[in-house]
Amino acid sequence: MVMKRHKRIAASATTYIFLIIALVWTIFPVYWMIKSSITVNSEMYVARPSLIAKHYTFENYVDLFTKTEFPRALLNSLMIAFLTTVCCLLISILGSYAMTRLKYPGRRFFKTSIIFSYLIPTAVLFVPMYVFVSKLGFYDNKWALLIIYPTTVVPYCCYMLMSYFKAIPYALEEAALIDGCTRMKSLRYIITPIALPGIAVVATFAFTMSWNEYLYAMIMTTSPVQQTAVVAISSFKYADSAIWGRIMAASVLTSLPVTIIYIVAQAQLISGKSDGSVK
Structure with missing residues (x-):
């Protein structure tokens, strides 16, 4: 009994030590960013x-709001990502x-094309995207990103949501259809509430992907008033020198919206998953 107790204590101590090291490893860059921003x-x-x-x-922080266009860039990122x-x-x-509930010709092809379109690297498409946006007259315009970002975000969201919709029993929707519910009402009142945790996850990643995207934002926007936050941060580096205090302060402000989104999404994940079935 004593040996087993000592083994359990040693195993617990090892686990806690490992978790503490992992926690410090994860939090230290965040601490250093905040510390550097006020140093x-x-x-x-x-x-x-x-x-x-x-x-x-x-x-x-004062310099960011008084001597740079970073507040406008932050607002641009919020509008584009939202x-x-x-x-x-x-x-x-x-x-x-x-693609999961309806039966029609070509459904398998569309499901496969969604997966393959998600796997295409964004770096491969930036040249044709640049030509396409320029011909539309949206060069150096932040709204051009609203045309480009869905080409990569929508396939990801569809790929994730299809797995959530497949996990919902069809009997719930079938009962609603028998009671006179249309397909759209069934989607609104039955499927969507049940899949709300999955939708929250997808919305979080969609916002994060749009918020952190750098390549297209750098290519499509050149003037400071049209740039997004991540591009504005890179502009604080000049040749071989960098204004690290300003970069760290901008990084702290840029990380806040994503952090808030994750907290809100976590609350949705904890909420009941069977609201739709109750309705």
Whole structure:
């Protein structure tokens, strides 16, 4: 008994030590980013910076809002990411429902094409996308990203939502159809509430993909008033020098919306998954 108890204690201690190391490994970059954003330049640009700053300042945040176009870039990212997420969710919910519940010629082909279109690297398409957007007259315009982002986000959302819709018993929808419910009402009142945790996950990743996208945003927007936040952050690096305090402050502000989205999505995941079946 004593040996078994010692083994359990040793196993628990090993597990906790491993978890603590993993937690520190994960949190330390975030801590360093926040710490660097409020550190004075005299302490930041040294050979061996300390883990805890001796003097703090919010000058980097003030500079972002008074001396740069970063607030406009942050607003551009919010608008583009939000509108892309809403548009892609509407298309993906309808498309995934059609590919999992309806029977029509070519359904297998459309399901396969969705997977393959998601696997195509974005770097392969940026040249034709650039030509296409330029001919539409949207060059150096942030709204061009609303045309480009759904081409990569929608396939991902459809691929994920199809698995969620397949897991929902068809008997629930069949009962609603027998009671006189149309397909659209069944999707709205039965399928969507049950799949809400999956939709929350897909919406989170869709927002994150649109928010963090850099290649297309860099190519399609060149002027500071049209740039997104991630492109604006890269503009704070000049040749071989970088304004690290301003970069870290901008990174902290850029990470806040995504963090809030994850917290809201987590609340949706914890909420009941059987709301639709109750209705």
